[in-house]
Each structure stands twice: as C-alpha cells, then as structure tokens.
Amino acid sequence: MDAVKIVAILLIVGGGAGLLYGKFSYTTETHEIKIGTLDMSVAEKETVNIPLWAGVAAIVGGGALLLFASKKG
Numbered sequence: 363m364d365a366v367k368i369v370a371i372l373l374i375v376g377g378g379a380g381l382l383y384g385k386f387s388y389t390t391e392t393h394e395i396k397i398g399t400l401d402m403s404v405a406e407k408e409t410v411n412i413p414l415w416a417g418v419a420a421i422v423g424g425g426a427l428l429l430f431a432s433k434k435g
Contacts, residue, residue: 377420
C-alpha cells in the first residue's frame with residue numbers, strides 16, 4: 363500500500379470521525395503559581411467545533427484520492 367492510499371484512508375476516517383463527533387476538547391494550563399510548598403494552577407478547557415462541510419469535504423477528497431490512486435496504479 364503506497365502513501366497516497368494511506369493518506370486517502372486517513373482522510374476518510376478523519377472525515378467520518380468529524381461528522382460523528384462534531385467537536386473535540388482539550389485542556390491548557392494557563393497560569394501556575396508556586397509559593398513555597400503550595401502549588402496552584404489554572405486549567406482552561408477549550409472546545410473546537412468541526413464544521414459539517416469539513417467532514418464531508420474530507421470524505422469526498424479521500425474517496426477521490428483513493429479512486430485516483432487505484433486507477434493510476
């Protein structure tokens with residue numbers, strides 16, 4: 363399996379995951395205070411929404427790439 367087919371499959375799987383979940387969250391630590399033995403930190407939760415068109419475009423692009431790769435070789 364060559365690199366083009368692997369990228370195409372990853373696009374299809376990623377697009378499907380984007381359509382299925384629609385968003386993902388991650389946590390960032392923004393502030394940290396150390397006073398002697400006392401440690402405090404502030405963690406902020408960020409959410410990224412994945413647009414519907416991006417998931418569909420990834421699936422269509424991956425399918426087209428897979429089709430092109432199979433016809434070429």
